Amino acid sequence: MSELDNGNALSFSTIVTPSTLITQDAAFMKGHGTFVEKEKIYSSVSGTVDRINKLISVKSLKQRFVGEIGDTIVGRVTKLSQKRWMVDINSRQDAVLLLSSVNLPGGVQRRKSESDELQMRKFFKEGDLVFAEVQSLFGDGALSLHTRSVEYGKLRNGVMIKVNPLLVVRSRSHLHSLPCQVDVVLGVNGYIFIGKKVEKDKLEDISELLEMYSDTNDEIDELTRSNIARVYNSILILDRMLCRINDTTINCAFELGLPYQTSQLTNSEIADEIAVQVRIKIAST
Amino acid sequence: MFSSRAFDNRLVNVPEQSIPPFLEEPKSIKDSVINNSRLDGRDQVTPRLLFIKTGLVDKAHGSAYLEQGKIKISCAVYGPRPVVKAGAVISATTGNLECEFSFSSFSSSWRTVKQRDTEEKEISQILTQALGPSICLHMFPKSSIDVYVTVIESDGRLATIAAAIKCATIALVDASIDMFDVVTCVSASLFNNSWVIDCTQAEENEEDSSILLSYMVSSQEITNVIQTGKTSIELSQNGLNLCVDVGSKIYQAMCQYLSKSL
Amino acid sequence: MSFSPISISETDYISKGIEKNFRLDGRENLMYRDFTVVTGVVSQTYGSARCRLGHLGKGSDVLVGIKAEIANWTPGDPETEAGDIGKIVCNVEISPIAAQFFVGRSSEEFALELSHLLTRAISGPQSGLDFKQLCIIPKQAYWVLYVDALVLGYDGNLIDPLLYATRAAFSDLLLPKVIVESVLDEDTKVEHQAFEILDDPSAVQTLNGWENIPLAATFYIVGKRYVIDCSVDEEAISSARVTVTANQNGEICSVQKGNFKTGLSPSLLGEILTISKKLLPSLVLSQNAKLEQLNLAKSDSSAPETSFTFLNFF
Numbered sequence: 001m002s003e004l005d006n007g008n009a010l011s012f013s014t015i016v017t018p019s020t021l022i023t024q025d026a027a028f029m030k031g032h033g034t035f036v037e038k039e040k041i042y043s044s045v046s047g048t049v050d051r052i053n054k055l056i057s058v059k060s061l062k063q064r065f066v067g068e069i070g071d072t073i074v075g076r077v078t079k080l081s082q083k084r085w086m087v088d089i090n091s092r093q094d095a096v097l098l099l100s101s102v103n104l105p106g107g108v109q110r111r112k113s114e115s116d117e118l119q120m121r122k123f124f125k126e127g128d129l130v131f132a133e134v135q136s137l138f139g140d141g142a143l144s145l146h147t148r149s150v151e152y153g154k155l156r157n158g159v160m161i162k163v164n165p166l167l168v169v170r171s172r173s174h175l176h177s178l179p180c181q182v183d184v185v186l187g188v189n190g191y192i193f194i195g196k197k198v199e200k201d202k203l204e205d206i207s208e209l210l211e212m213y214s215d216t217n218d219e220i221d222e223l224t225r226s227n228i229a230r231v232y233n234s235i236l237i238l239d240r241m242l243c244r245i246n247d248t249t250i251n252c253a254f255e256l257g258l259p260y261q262t263s264q265l266t267n268s269e270i271a272d273e274i275a276v277q278v279r280i281k282i283a284s285t
Numbered sequence: 286m287f288s289s290r291a292f293d294n295r296l297v298n299v300p301e302q303s304i305p306p307f308l309e310e311p312k313s314i315k316d317s318v319i320n321n322s323r324l325d326g327r328d329q330v331t332p333r334l335l336f337i338k339t340g341l342v343d344k345a346h347g348s349a350y351l352e353q354g355k356i357k358i359s360c361a362v363y364g365p366r367p368v369v370k371a372g373a374v375i376s377a378t379t380g381n382l383e384c385e386f387s388f389s390s391f392s393s394s395w396r397t398v399k400q401r402d403t404e405e406k407e408i409s410q411i412l413t414q415a416l417g418p419s420i421c422l423h424m425f426p427k428s429s430i431d432v433y434v435t436v437i438e439s440d441g442r443l444a445t446i447a448a449a450i451k452c453a454t455i456a457l458v459d460a461s462i463d464m465f466d467v468v469t470c471v472s473a474s475l476f477n478n479s480w481v482i483d484c485t486q487a488e489e490n491e492e493d494s495s496i497l498l499s500y501m502v503s504s505q506e507i508t509n510v511i512q513t514g515k516t517s518i519e520l521s522q523n524g525l526n527l528c529v530d531v532g533s534k535i536y537q538a539m540c541q542y543l544s545k546s547l
Numbered sequence: 548m549s550f551s552p553i554s555i556s557e558t559d560y561i562s563k564g565i566e567k568n569f570r571l572d573g574r575e576n577l578m579y580r581d582f583t584v585v586t587g588v589v590s591q592t593y594g595s596a597r598c599r600l601g602h603l604g605k606g607s608d609v610l611v612g613i614k615a616e617i618a619n620w621t622p623g624d625p626e627t628e629a630g631d632i633g634k635i636v637c638n639v640e641i642s643p644i645a646a647q648f649f650v651g652r653s654s655e656e657f658a659l660e661l662s663h664l665l666t667r668a669i670s671g672p673q674s675g676l677d678f679k680q681l682c683i684i685p686k687q688a689y690w691v692l693y694v695d696a697l698v699l700g701y702d703g704n705l706i707d708p709l710l711y712a713t714r715a716a717f718s719d720l721l722l723p724k725v726i727v728e729s730v731l732d733e734d735t736k737v738e739h740q741a742f743e744i745l746d747d748p749s750a751v752q753t754l755n756g757w758e759n760i761p762l763a764a765t766f767y768i769v770g771k772r773y774v775i776d777c778s779v780d781e782e783a784i785s786s787a788r789v790t791v792t793a794n795q796n797g798e799i800c801s802v803q804k805g806n807f808k809t810g811l812s813p814s815l816l817g818e819i820l821t822i823s824k825k826l827l828p829s830l831v832l833s834q835n836a837k838l839e840q841l842n843l844a845k846s847d848s849s850a851p852e853t854s855f856t857f858l859n860f861f
Contacts, residue, residue, distance in 0.1 A: 029586040050776070076552075126552040127555070128555075137828070149693060155556075156560075157556065157560065158560060159561070160557070160559075215555035215559075216556070217560055225564060229570075229572060230571060232570055236572070237603070261574070263572065268581070270605055271603055323658065374653075382807070407660070410660055413807055414807040418810040495801075500813075505812050506810030506811060506812055507813055508810040509788070509804050510800035510801070510803065511802065511803045513673065513800075513801050514672070515799070517674065518798075518824045521820060523818065525813060525817070526813070
């Protein structure tokens, strides 16, 4: 075990490896990515030291998603069981979506009956993509989700792409309508959904309609399809070049890619070029 | 099919190596085949005569026995029944089709040893692929249909597989499992520039390339195709067309038997 | 091999895109992703190559190594019955590294299917290899080439990179030279032939005819259309798969259908054959160019020698 300092906590953004002594000061509390031995705090993962007041944690650069209450995530239904759906959210455990925490057609106030339980597959079935928010945490660390908002629910008219979850930063909004008529749903768990833009006014009354759980796609014209593919490739580039993924960077990469054909974007030289440009642009703002 | 023997401790020990005696094989089979005078008197596009009988295995839910020249194959179908195979994926939307193909030890000119190589497993896969599209698997969620094929005697590798597929499809019909269509299967070998249907082992030994085609006649769908050996694209197309034609004729014979057997 | 389920709307989105000849990443239906190939990656083999097919240095990844051994000729083996040829044995292994669903028995079955597919394409006269060169002493000793492929990454379409890597590995293959001489047996006074392997590392020979080894194009049928080089999602929704291998002259070397969900019509198969005749010779040419470039880079002694081959080359 190497000791990096004497008594004082390591400064923010120091890179540590497992078993590095972070502090001997008993006043600090251990957070994620650390362990305590003989009242000293050591790191248990390699990454950067993060200190919030007296709480010390180590944030690793490559980590599976750890959910917190309020996170907006994109997940895929893997299993149906009693009154609940199990959802793959790129975390160590499947999240739980209870039948009682989804909006059912017929209004928010509707009571869930036994017949709803019998026709759960009508709402979500295996393979479906869900946009949801973390409602609470179970004792074993599993997440409980809810979709009780108009913008949450089943995702359609598009595709999902998986990226490194640390590139998606938690922010106020995770549903972005890009200027190119494409909606991007950035799940903080690293699942990103790209789809056709949903009209805002339609969003309001959609909860009244059965369409909420529909599986059929709208008509998607060729321009939208090609824009979705461009956004898809832009996100692929950002992920590979480890750029932060938010609406600004996606837009930036999208615009830089416009001179090229969609299928050319995955060419390594072009991708390299775009990523460098994106970095410069972000740094300048 | 190889003659080298891997040691298998599950069986009674045999000498490490032994060689079957060689019998004089007729020479210049290739010439006689090209000249359209095959040893058994058939012409190039005629398959061997087919004998089919259903319901010979009384424990099975469906069974069939097939003879085609020297080839003798027996097949039993169990199912649809709950999935019994360990580790199988149980699907809520479709049923499982499991095929198991095996040669008897005395089925070919050299003695085959159980578990010796991966050939039986591969033929099992071919069977699954050939029969899969013909069965209404979506009607049997969470259950499995098991097809067991045993070759009592074989003559020609591809011809035996083709016969096995025909035998299995008839056994499936005998088991009254819902099917979209009856699968026929034809093997052909290329000698110089002409395709020859249903070759015996002696003929297959001298082939230039080969096709095995499983076909559903009324829906006009190929369920499995394997072509080995170098050909031009035109020849390849010709061969496939020929197989489809012959397959249609065999299909009629099979259907005729099936309706008569009722 | 079982895929994780995928939603109905995604299936619809992907298949509609294929109908419009515009796929998720903007590729047309008959467009490959980038092939990356390196040869001479495993020093313990006589020839090896690694091929990756995918975007931005990710994707399906296959490593092929060829080992040569000498076998005694025995009568009764149908493959070497003639006595003047050698033997090629192919084996494919799928490492659980490649993807999560390659664990246990299902991956074994798939690996077996790939092994037989590879055997069908290259172990026989259709590969265009000079099997007579593999014979050391007629009816006495011959070379056995063990072609072992290891799948290290999976992102849809394993078969095409498998053949691609195999051909590259054969281009890299260097067999030791063997001298055959007559020896007089002192007891029986009978002359017989014996061979000696030269241990001089520069006395090596290439295997003739590797240029004729076919490459594969695997067509996945989605709805009424077909795509080549599909991604995992496209593979999950495809109903049938046809692999065609053809050599540089556009001659078909093998055709094989896999995946048992549905069949396909004979006319569609004909169409696929015609397309692969156009597609594959050009793929062979592009691979030849890549291999030549690799050889140039290798002979350029000023370039530093590193084990860069096993890093991500992106």
